[in-house]
Amino acid sequence: MDLQKSYKEDIRLFKKPSALVAFLGLIAGLIAFPFLMLKVSGGSYYINAVNLIAIYAIVAVGLNILVGYTGQISLGHAGFFAIGAYAQALLVVQGDVPVLAALIVAGLIAAVFGLLLGLPALRLEGPYLAIATLGFGMAVCQIIGRLDFLGGRMGFSVPPPGLSGWVKAWLAHLYSPELAVDAPQYAMYLLIIPICVILTIAAVNLMKSKIGRAFVAIRDSEVAAETIGVNLTRYKTTAFAVSAFYTGIAGGLYAHHMAFINPESFDLRLSIMFLAMVVVGGLGSVLGSHLGALLITLLMFALTAVRDVPEIIFGGIMILIILFEPLGLRGRWLKIKFYWKAWPF
Amino acid sequence: MTRKLMIILSILSAAMLVTGCPPKEEAEAPAEEPAKPAEPEQPAKADAAKTGVTDDTILVGQWSPQTGPAALWGAVARGTAAYFEMINAEGGIHGRKLKLLIRDDSYQAPKTKAAVMELAEKEGVFAFVGGVGTGPGMAVKDYLKEKKIPWIGPASGSSKWTGEFNRYLFSLYPTYTDEAKGLVRYLLETAKKGKIAMLYQNDDYGKEGLDAAKAELKKHGKELLAEVSVEMTDADLKSHVLKLKQAKPQAVILFVLPKHAAIAVGTAAKLKFKPLWVSTSTLSDAPLMHKITKGLWDGVVFDTFLELPDSDHPRVKKYREAYEKYGLKANPKEQWGLFFMAGFVFAEPFVEAVKRAGPDLDREKLVEALESLDKWDDGIGHNITFGPERRQGQKAVFLATCKQGKAVKLTDWIEIE
Amino acid sequence: MGLATGCLYALIALAMVIIYKTSEILNFSQGELAMVGAYIAFLLLDTLGLPFAVALPLTFLLSMALGALCELLFLQPARERARVIPLILLWGFTLFVLYLAGFVEPGVPVSLAVIVLVFAVWMTAETFSKRPLRKPTLLGLIIITLGLEMVLYGGAGGIWGSSQERLPALVSDTAGFEVGQVYLSGLDLITFGGSVLVMLLLFLFFRYSRLGIAMKATAQNPLAARLMGIRPGRIYSFTWALAALVGAFAGLLTASAQPLDNNLMMEPLLKGFAAAVLGGMHSLAGAVLGGCLLGVIESLVAGYLPDGTQYKSTVAFMIIILVLCIRPSGLLGRHYVKKV
Numbered sequence A: 001m002d003l004q005k006s007y008k009e010d011i012r013l014f015k016k017p018s019a020l021v022a023f024l025g026l027i028a029g030l031i032a033f034p035f036l037m038l039k040v041s042g043g044s045y046y047i048n049a050v051n052l053i054a055i056y057a058i059v060a061v062g063l064n065i066l067v068g069y070t071g072q073i074s075l076g077h078a079g080f081f082a083i084g085a086y087a088q089a090l091l092v093v094q095g096d097v098p099v100l101a102a103l104i105v106a107g108l109i110a111a112v113f114g115l116l117l118g119l120p121a122l123r124l125e126g127p128y129l130a131i132a133t134l135g136f137g138m139a140v141c142q143i144i145g146r147l148d149f150l151g152g153r154m155g156f157s158v159p160p161p162g163l164s165g166w167v168k169a170w171l172a173h174l175y176s177p178e179l180a181v182d183a184p185q186y187a188m189y190l191l192i193i194p195i196c197v198i199l200t201i202a203a204v205n206l207m208k209s210k211i212g213r214a215f216v217a218i219r220d221s222e223v224a225a226e227t228i229g230v231n232l233t234r235y236k237t238t239a240f241a242v243s244a245f246y247t248g249i250a251g252g253l254y255a256h257h258m259a260f261i262n263p264e265s266f267d268l269r270l271s272i273m274f275l276a277m278v279v280v281g282g283l284g285s286v287l288g289s290h291l292g293a294l295l296i297t298l299l300m301f302a303l304t305a306v307r308d309v310p311e312i313i314f315g316g317i318m319i320l321i322i323l324f325e326p327l328g329l330r331g332r333w334l335k336i337k338f339y340w341k342a343w344p345f
Numbered sequence B: 001m002t003r004k005l006m007i008i009l010s011i012l013s014a015a016m017l018v019t020g021c022p023p024k025e026e027a028e029a030p031a032e033e034p035a036k037p038a039e040p041e042q043p044a045k046a047d048a049a050k051t052g053v054t055d056d057t058i059l060v061g062q063w064s065p066q067t068g069p070a071a072l073w074g075a076v077a078r079g080t081a082a083y084f085e086m087i088n089a090e091g092g093i094h095g096r097k098l099k100l101l102i103r104d105d106s107y108q109a110p111k112t113k114a115a116v117m118e119l120a121e122k123e124g125v126f127a128f129v130g131g132v133g134t135g136p137g138m139a140v141k142d143y144l145k146e147k148k149i150p151w152i153g154p155a156s157g158s159s160k161w162t163g164e165f166n167r168y169l170f171s172l173y174p175t176y177t178d179e180a181k182g183l184v185r186y187l188l189e190t191a192k193k194g195k196i197a198m199l200y201q202n203d204d205y206g207k208e209g210l211d212a213a214k215a216e217l218k219k220h221g222k223e224l225l226a227e228v229s230v231e232m233t234d235a236d237l238k239s240h241v242l243k244l245k246q247a248k249p250q251a252v253i254l255f256v257l258p259k260h261a262a263i264a265v266g267t268a269a270k271l272k273f274k275p276l277w278v279s280t281s282t283l284s285d286a287p288l289m290h291k292i293t294k295g296l297w298d299g300v301v302f303d304t305f306l307e308l309p310d311s312d313h314p315r316v317k318k319y320r321e322a323y324e325k326y327g328l329k330a331n332p333k334e335q336w337g338l339f340f341m342a343g344f345v346f347a348e349p350f351v352e353a354v355k356r357a358g359p360d361l362d363r364e365k366l367v368e369a370l371e372s373l374d375k376w377d378d379g380i381g382h383n384i385t386f387g388p389e390r391r392q393g394q395k396a397v398f399l400a401t402c403k404q405g406k407a408v409k410l411t412d413w414i415e416i417e
Numbered sequence C: 001m002g003l004a005t006g007c008l009y010a011l012i013a014l015a016m017v018i019i020y021k022t023s024e025i026l027n028f029s030q031g032e033l034a035m036v037g038a039y040i041a042f043l044l045l046d047t048l049g050l051p052f053a054v055a056l057p058l059t060f061l062l063s064m065a066l067g068a069l070c071e072l073l074f075l076q077p078a079r080e081r082a083r084v085i086p087l088i089l090l091w092g093f094t095l096f097v098l099y100l101a102g103f104v105e106p107g108v109p110v111s112l113a114v115i116v117l118v119f120a121v122w123m124t125a126e127t128f129s130k131r132p133l134r135k136p137t138l139l140g141l142i143i144i145t146l147g148l149e150m151v152l153y154g155g156a157g158g159i160w161g162s163s164q165e166r167l168p169a170l171v172s173d174t175a176g177f178e179v180g181q182v183y184l185s186g187l188d189l190i191t192f193g194g195s196v197l198v199m200l201l202l203f204l205f206f207r208y209s210r211l212g213i214a215m216k217a218t219a220q221n222p223l224a225a226r227l228m229g230i231r232p233g234r235i236y237s238f239t240w241a242l243a244a245l246v247g248a249f250a251g252l253l254t255a256s257a258q259p260l261d262n263n264l265m266m267e268p269l270l271k272g273f274a275a276a277v278l279g280g281m282h283s284l285a286g287a288v289l290g291g292c293l294l295g296v297i298e299s300l301v302a303g304y305l306p307d308g309t310q311y312k313s314t315v316a317f318m319i320i321i322l323v324l325c326i327r328p329s330g331l332l333g334r335h336y337v338k339k340v
Helices: A017-039 A043-069 A077-093 A099-121 A126-146 A163-174 A183-208 A210-220 A222-227 A232-258 A268-281 A286-305 A310-324 A328-342 B002-020 B071-089 B109-123 B134-146 B176-190 B204-219 B238-246 B258-270 B286-292 B314-330 B338-345 B348-357 B363-371 C002-023 C030-047 C052-080 C084-103 C110-127 C138-160 C186-208 C210-220 C222-227 C232-257 C266-279 C284-304 C308-326
Strands: B057-064 B097-104 B127-129 B196-201 B224-230 B251-255 B276-279 B301-304 B396-403 B406-409 C176-179 C182-185
Touching: A017 A043, A017 A183, A043 A077, A043 A183, A043 A210, A043 A232, A043 A268, A043 A286, A043 B109, A077 A099, A077 A126, A077 A232, A077 A268, A099 A126, A099 A183, A099 A232, A099 C308, A126 A268, A126 C266, A126 C308, A163 A183, A183 A210, A183 A232, A183 A286, A210 A222, A210 A232, A222 A232, A232 B109, A268 A286, A268 A310, A268 A328, A268 C138, A286 A310, A286 A328, A286 B097, A286 B109, A286 C110, A310 A328, A310 C084, A310 C110, A310 C138, B057 B071, B057 B109, B071 B097, B071 B314, B071 B338, B071 B348, B097 B109, B109 B134, B134 B204, B176 B204, B176 B251, B176 B276, B176 B301, B176 B396, B196 B204, B196 B238, B196 B258, B204 B224, B204 B251, B224 B238, B224 C308, B238 B258, B238 C284, B238 C308, B258 B276, B258 B286, B286 B396, B286 B406, B314 B338, B348 B363, C002 C030, C002 C186, C002 C210, C002 C232, C002 C266, C002 C284, C030 C052, C030 C138, C030 C232, C030 C266, C052 C084, C052 C138, C052 C232, C084 C110, C182 C186, C186 C210, C186 C232, C186 C284, C210 C222, C210 C232, C222 C232, C232 C266, C266 C284, C266 C308, C284 C308
Parallel strands: B057 B097, B057 B127, B196 B224, B196 B251, B251 B276, B276 B301
Antiparallel strands: B301 B396, B396 B406, C176 C182
């Protein structure tokens, strides 16, 4: 039964033992996965895919905090992504800063911009907010393109994280020198997955906390929220900042993943893709963000083999999912869960 | 609040820990490789080097923007496919047929990376041929190098391919720098037009051309009268053309895409501005340009690095037949022109090298065979030369102009130094 | 000079505002509808060789039909909780995917096709299970328009290929004449004139015609409109048809001045959207004003700032954001006070 006897129970991370078991199982799976891939031919292709999915999942979680939980809209998240990526690139290459610390700083820098964007966003909503964020995203790309110390339009090469050398030696020693060539992929996995897990747990926790409840209150009714004492300014800007922080960190990871970044890759298409991940996956749900990121990225990869009309398939799938499952993939998951629980009724 | 604090603290402490860790990664900062190999590189291991080669097939991969904003260049991959079919119909090479696997990356680097990894690891291709785009190419360059997979003929003239010596990357497209030099020299020496302005695309293609043009002009003691940049997404070029017009140049160098060239030339006509337009090989498809500029393209001078699509060169005619036989069959909307032909020119040296490597084919032999090409001229390119330390295959272009919708040669092949 | 471009933006902005006013949906597929309109014209004029007098009205009619069709197929079911049409779409799509997987090489990976098939069967089973269907949220509807945009984009690319074409133009965009400091072409004149005409017609339509008033009524209160005998479904379809018409006009004008390919309207859509926001999403006049302002600002920036051509979009957007800070509902928009 779902009877809760105390506040503490309400905000527990794992409401049931089964959830905890499932989570531990997932962690075990994530740990085992790379070892499995080392044995499989073409393994690093899958690792690469999972890396990118995890990166996008972080963005999706961040964006969901803003769109799903707080009810805002952003068409400019590629801008935060870019800020994170370039900040990371600069810090690591020019500043010689260790990768993890650089990631946090990159995230913080993005968060500052998020705060800045949040300020005008206070008065805007709907299409007006959409355009404002869109303008922000465009401006970021333009300005980065202009700054020569960021490589300008020619792009910026980013070395793999220092970890990679370590992994390389280890792989060569334990397996074989050929596999050692794949080290960057595996090193990124080692870096990205723990960060993704930590950030996801942090997001879930955040949403259960006072801040998270304030976000949801703002989404459901701004006026009512203000009436009961939720400080709109503070929480709206916080929502932007947190969302930007997540996206910034993901951007930093992306810079290492792609090893080369240029302003063109952070365009409006990317922002729209992020939004699609969140809506198709499920608004207001961290699980939904992950599902959305998983679906969209896999779709992207699968469609490289389609010759003529991948966009039709991509668009078609998006439309059909929303038509049949307006709550997104997560909604479908909930339905399955309830069906299972209520069986055989 | 405490929970969040704890999370932040734990992340920070983890960061401290890891950064304190093995100092060797920091010392392993990417060493600057000079343009020549610093130490003898380990050639690929025997089995890995034979990947993609079976008794009857050679698997080749290519990424291509079949969809998206750069879809015009998607024809390159289809050209290579037709070329391979033509070779196969003639019996293949040493009894093996060439099989081309194309992946659509829509000019997006993450997709390029995924596609290349899929082709390299899951499909096990022997080599990569072509591959449109500097951005997408840069995303996979290091991966291919690490994996020791040969890559022949990137479909981009960026100097980045040959900046650092890469044993497995063979560039064919003359660099944008070379093209810009060629155009400037033509303007100064042959056309005798010293007042030059430039319209360039705001990305690595345009910027590289801009820098090279300025450098070349400086050598002759001159300067660009105006440099105007175009964004990829611009559709209205009135302000751009006005700026160019105000500088009163005799000639304008175009380092842009066909679409923008068409708009620029059209807008200039409207503004009664008629300089001598010169452009790069990107705009060398005279019939296409003539069509999309509604005839205003006559008189434009351009450089190109492969035989003209409507020339009488025997090879061009042969390829045209291949287009009709295989290209149109695969895609009834296919057009014969520069982009389709480019798919041939980037693959020719590869095919030649496979022939030279003999029946016992592997990647290392391919590299050696490519290195043996010296002023090779049997294709629609010119004087392809590689060597143990040279990876820029072609440095020759020739100039042509558009007369009534057809391309007409103006000069012979010129080697750019 | 920026005015001509501004008018193009204004047209797209108008189309978006029309749809937004009636249903609060941001139609991201507006650009592609316009692009398809231009391609239809190309088909009629170039491929079929029809004369202008026949081709142009036909283009407009077909575009309107396309707009209405899109609304009927994709948006209406979402709104009205219908069951049949989504199922038709679903199976049509599934069959398309299966066809690609089986018969076209290289095609869709089999795994994807299988997933789609499973999804189709599952959804069909559920549709008949009498469970109440949920309506998509507003954001969901917007994502549907995004999906529609992709479908149209890919469809046009698939049908017409990726090569660049040129639309035969009624009026030349290059033969021009000087008016003081400014150069105008015949096309510019048509753009001005046409946009003004469209504006006027729309204004008259909304104020005086029965259909126009019905549309306004549906926008304000669909339930009350229904009580008055107006069928919201028809109205929404017509709204889209109208927007598609305006868009097609914009598409034709755009395609007359530059090569035609399926990327034609991507940028104008963005600018049109921004213009609509600038002017106020609920105001038709605002859309026009926004469009013209945007065009002029861009021209000024590009013309007078060194390297301005790089910045013009950014500066324009910055200005829009500034304006929004001062007037959160756009220049001419009315700030609707929400009741709790």
